[in-house]
Every structure is written in structure tokens, then in C-alpha cells.
Amino acid sequence: MSNTESKLISAVLKDKQAHVLLQANIDSILRTHGDIWTFIRKYFEVNGSTPPVSLVVEKFRDFIPTEDIGATKHHLEELRSEYLTDSLKDIIRSAASEVQSGNGPDALDSLITSTSALKKNTSAIRDIDVTDLESAVAYFENVKKMQALGHVGIKTGLPGFDNYLPSGIMPGQLGVFLAYPGIGKSWLALYFAVQAWKQGRSPMVISLEMSETEVRNRVFTIMGEGLWSHRKISNGEIEIDMLKSWHAKNIQGKPEFHIISNDQGGEINPSVLRGKIDQYKPDFVIVDYLQLMAPNQKSDNETVRMKNLSRELKLMAIGEEVPIIAISSATPDDVNDLSTVPTLGQTAWSRQIAYDADWVLALGRGTNSDIIECAFRKNRNGFMGDFLVQVDFDKGYYRYKDFEDKN
Numbered sequence: 001m002s003n004t005e006s007k008l009i010s011a012v013l014k015d016k017q018a019h020v021l022l023q024a025n026i027d028s029i030l031r032t033h034g035d036i037w038t039f040i041r042k043y044f045e046v047n048g049s050t051p052p053v054s055l056v057v058e059k060f061r062d063f064i065p066t067e068d069i070g071a072t073k074h075h076l077e078e079l080r081s082e083y084l085t086d087s088l089k090d091i092i093r094s095a096a097s098e099v100q101s102g103n104g105p106d107a108l109d110s111l112i113t114s115t116s117a118l119k120k121n122t123s124a125i126r127d128i129d130v131t132d133l134e135s136a137v138a139y140f141e142n143v144k145k146m147q148a149l150g151h152v153g154i155k156t157g158l159p160g161f162d163n164y165l166p167s168g169i170m171p172g173q174l175g176v177f178l179a180y181p182g183i184g185k186s187w188l189a190l191y192f193a194v195q196a197w198k199q200g201r202s203p204m205v206i207s208l209e210m211s212e213t214e215v216r217n218r219v220f221t222i223m224g225e226g227l228w229s230h231r232k233i234s235n236g237e238i239e240i241d242m243l244k245s246w247h248a249k250n251i252q253g254k255p256e257f258h259i260i261s262n263d264q265g266g267e268i269n270p271s272v273l274r275g276k277i278d279q280y281k282p283d284f285v286i287v288d289y290l291q292l293m294a295p296n297q298k299s300d301n302e303t304v305r306m307k308n309l310s311r312e313l314k315l316m317a318i319g320e321e322v323p324i325i326a327i328s329s330a331t332p333d334d335v336n337d338l339s340t341v342p343t344l345g346q347t348a349w350s351r352q353i354a355y356d357a358d359w360v361l362a363l364g365r366g367t368n369s370d371i372i373e374c375a376f377r378k379n380r381n382g383f384m385g386d387f388l389v390q391v392d393f394d395k396g397y398y399r400y401k402d403f404e405d406k407n
Helices: 002-015 018-024 034-047 053-059 072-100 104-122 133-148 159-164 185-198 212-224 230-234 240-250 270-280 302-320 352-356
Strands: 174-179 203-207 258-261 284-288 324-329 359-365 371-379 386-392 397-401
Touching (some): 002 034, 002 072, 174 185, 174 302, 185 203, 185 212, 185 284, 258 270, 270 302, 302 324
Parallel strands (some): 174 359, 203 258, 203 284
């Protein structure tokens, strides 16, 4: 199992994902590399980052990083599987020995106790005892450490949204933007992605409606904060020297910002999305938009298809420990005014999307208006309410606005 542990430690150092192992609580299943992991964990708790490979190699001369490795989570599951198999063999051998000695009842009790503890250490299913004070104290101490290091939920800079979701957009959450066509939901989602990027997070946008060039032009417009207009960017009316200067000052040294598009006709389904998450390790994912994504499980029934997609995205957000925002279209059936803010029941094809989501933000905007009305239709981790956002799509401006100042 030492080879598997070496691969896991190497992957963590390569991917810079110490937080993944910290949350997985692997201390009890490491047998040969526990001292290296302890060093990495303590370094992360103090510095808020994974130590460089050179420092670990210098500290532990016998450790040789493995070159041919996969993603951190792949090797984590591999280690859990090997640990489970080896430990189960030991448990069965011990129980068999007791049975041969004539201690059947003791062997059964020992077998039940040992396998239960083993399952708890290796299972991806989490359970806690709310009366366990030690566990609660450890959890809250870890939360405080993460907050002190800046590892908190993503804030949008829009007081209306941030006040209703006080902890920010957290890993594992599935959020939904719900609106009729042409309201500006894709623009607002990209604004959220840029805010995440400014906070040191690495966003990834899955664009199923626009080309990667169009998405990039919108992102540059928002990042530029009025330096240039979306119209000029789209028409190529940009001074290259100015672009290079701006890039050097504002982009270099910042996290990566990936745009994935299928405008060449390729199919993007949840399996492809998971592969891209494993490849780029994003901290924030946008799917634009949900109804255009291909399902893993094919179905001629659109309602069933959307139900499967919704559930797969929620499980992916939890499993990959990354927030996912899915943009969803509202069905215009029996609605005369498409500028209104839709309800949960108007989610296109399936209400399951709203059921699986941690929060649903519905959007509405009048014809030629620069005001987007936003309303939380569901908020599992915060409060219900509505707010306004004043937008200038051409300049990339997004401003919170009081209802009293709407007109």
C-alpha cells in the first residue's frame, strides 16, 4: 500500500489540494506516509496553501515523488479501497482464529465491531453523532482555521445576494439561475465567476449556448470594469498594446479561468464535465445552460432527462466539493409577460431541478430596462428575499440597487 500512499501524496503536491485530504480525514488509514501528510497538513493550516514539492523532498529524503499519477481524488479512493481490503483480511483472519478456539460469540462481536469501525473510516457516506462534543469542537475549530486562512464561501459583491446567503457560495452547493430567455442570466453568472476569480478562485464555465470567443469577450468586458465596451471587444476595436498592458497588470499571476464550449458539435454530458473538473481543478463551475446538456442516461422523456441531469449535478457538486451554478430556462407556457420573475413551478421540463438545488435565484427584467429583479425562490442555507441589480451589459457594470430607487 506504500506505493498507493506515495501516489496520493505526489498527487496532492502536484494538484495543490491539501484541503481535499484534510476534509477526507485520512490520518487513520495512512500506514507508511503519515509523517509526510502530517507535515503537509500543518503547513497548510499555517500558510493556507500546499507546500512546494521541493520543500517536502528536502524534509523527507526518502520520499521520491511519483511521476505517473492521476487526480488526487482518484488516488484517495484507491487508497481507501486497498486499506479496506487489507484490513478486512486481518479482521477475518482474527475472527477465524477465535472461532477455531471455540469462541464463536466473541468472534461475532469482534467481527461486527471491527467491520463497523472499518466502514466508518473508509466510507464516502458521512455520519456524525450530534451528542459527540469532541467531534463538534473539532469541526468548529477547523471552520475557524479555514475562515482565518480565507477559505470561506465566495462573495458576489452584491449586498442583496450576499446578505441572503451569509456564508457565501460554498463547495458542494448546487445553485440555479432561473429566468425566461433574454433576461441576462448568462451575463450575471459570468459576473459571479469573475468575482470568484478576483477572490483567488479558479472558475470554469461550461458554455453550451455561446462560443468560447463570445464568453471570453463577455468575461473581458466584466473584468475591464468600463475600460472597454463589449461592442468594441466583439468588433475587434481594441488597441493590442493596451490589452497587453492591462493583461500584465490584471491577469498575470492570477488563477486560471477556463471556458469549455461545444460549438464544434461535441457532446458535453456530466461525465465530460467531471473529467474537466478533474483536469482543471476549478473552485467554481457554471453550466450554461442546463437544458442543453446531454445526459449520461439517455431518455426520450424530457422530464426524466432533466431529472437525471439535475441529480447528477448535485451529486457531482458534493463529490467534487465544488460549487456549481446551473443556468435554467423557465417555460414561457401560459405566461404573457416574459419580463416577470418566474416561480419554481415554471422551471422548464422538470421541477426536480429546483428540488435538488441548494438555492434558486429567479430573475426578471423589463424590456429595455437596465434593472434585473432577483428573487430567491429557494434558499436552503440562508434567507428568502428579493433585491435589484442595475446592469450595463456593454460596460460590464453590475450594481446593487434599493427597491426605493428602482425608478
